[in-house]
Amino acid sequence: MRQPRVTPIPLDPRVCDCCGEQSLESLWNYDHEAVTISDRWLFRVRNVICPECGFVFTPPVLNGAELLRYYGDSFTRFEGQSLDYDIEKRLCVIEQFIAGRELFVEVGSNLMSSFQDQLTALFEQVLTHEPNQSADSSCDGIDSIADDSVDGIAHYFVLEHVPDIAGFLREMNRVLRSGGIMICEVPLLSLYEDYISPLILHEHVNHFTQDTLACIAAKQGFELLHSSQEKCSRPFGFVSVFRKSSPVQVSVPKEYERNKAQFNNGKRQADLYFQRMHSARELVTQSDDPIIIWAANETSNRLLEGVIPRENVCVIDSSSGKKDFFSGRCAVLQPNAARKQIAKAEYIILCTQRHAPTILQNLETEYGKSFEESRIRIIDRL
Numbered sequence: 001m002r003q004p005r006v007t008p009i010p011l012d013p014r015v016c017d018c019c020g021e022q023s024l025e026s027l028w029n030y031d032h033e034a035v036t037i038s039d040r041w042l043f044r045v046r047n048v049i050c051p052e053c054g055f056v057f058t059p060p061v062l063n064g065a066e067l068l069r070y071y072g073d074s075f076t077r078f079e080g081q082s083l084d085y086d087i088e089k090r091l092c093v094i095e096q097f098i099a100g101r102e103l104f105v106e107v108g109s110n111l112m113s114s115f116q117d118q119l120t121a122l123f124e125q126v127l128t129h130e131p132n133q134s135a136d137s138s139c140d141g142i143d144s145i146a147d148d149s150v151d152g153i154a155h156y157f158v159l160e161h162v163p164d165i166a167g168f169l170r171e172m173n174r175v176l177r178s179g180g181i182m183i184c185e186v187p188l189l190s191l192y193e194d195y196i197s198p199l200i201l202h203e204h205v206n207h208f209t210q211d212t213l214a215c216i217a218a219k220q221g222f223e224l225l226h227s228s229q230e231k232c233s234r235p236f237g238f239v240s241v242f243r244k245s246s247p248v249q250v251s252v253p254k255e256y257e258r259n260k261a262q263f264n265n266g267k268r269q270a271d272l273y274f275q276r277m278h279s280a281r282e283l284v285t286q287s288d289d290p291i292i293i294w295a296a297n298e299t300s301n302r303l304l305e306g307v308i309p310r311e312n313v314c315v316i317d318s319s320s321g322k323k324d325f326f327s328g329r330c331a332v333l334q335p336n337a338a339r340k341q342i343a344k345a346e347y348i349i350l351c352t353q354r355h356a357p358t359i360l361q362n363l364e365t366e367y368g369k370s371f372e373e374s375r376i377r378i379i380d381r382l
């Protein structure tokens, strides 16, 4: 099968969004090759910290137009999986802070769920916009929405992906009515030690704290009304609620020492993750014993990067949409089609820590298969 070409994503220059500083301190650099439906992409990730304010981000940043093409070609998340966010918490914040009931917009909604259904009960009109073309969108783009027309706009775990934060927030501000509300959820830097995925995901170009986000948003005319971890719909982030207002003056945070320590604590956990990955790779490349790898995802993609799995290795995923996930490098079987491989497997590599206990339990009840602890590798620490 054809190997798709590797597309290095062009880089655009970038200064600190929080304080404008251009002289930045390097924290962690790496290159990562990502696979999408029809392409391969080279991400050159350069994480830095601003010595003035402590904002952590990636300059030069991946070109915005190319990134949209990358997301458009990406696999839709959550396909056949349960939602990983708390709908009640989202609705609670919306009901508490958004007074108008005419138009609500969600940016980056990905697959529609009962969350969107419940929104339509609260507002006369709900628009969703998703750059991933394989997902559902009800409007073509934010630029198709009229000025001063929206009561509330929300973006959940979107802004950490956005290279031009100022431009993105200006658009949010433009479409909101005077006094309109913007709800933003993003990963929280201080939690990276417990949740490394926001740190190691190559797509993330911003690593926020509550104060750096508030400072950046203030410059685009957003006044902070509320910020907390408790009301955030995912455990590794925070929610901030802003009101559209005239440009707001806030002081630049002084978080250099703290943010650098928090980033490095996360990086130490990430190093452990990479060690587990390394040991699993050794198993895959050197052992002749039958091995099953569970889940076709970013983790197994990293595991198999540059590896052509041999006959003794089988990747299993319960989603039928994943069968070409590795673009021909390796087939992905659904559990029922892999009964033989499951029965004779000597090792299992679980690439999804969150579902690992359920998967091991199901293997025992549905296939009568169990593994000794020394034969189990779990490499996803999310």
Ligand SMILES: [Zn+2]
Pocket: 016, 017, 018, 019, 020, 021, 050, 051, 052, 053, 054, 055
């Ligand atoms: Zn700065």
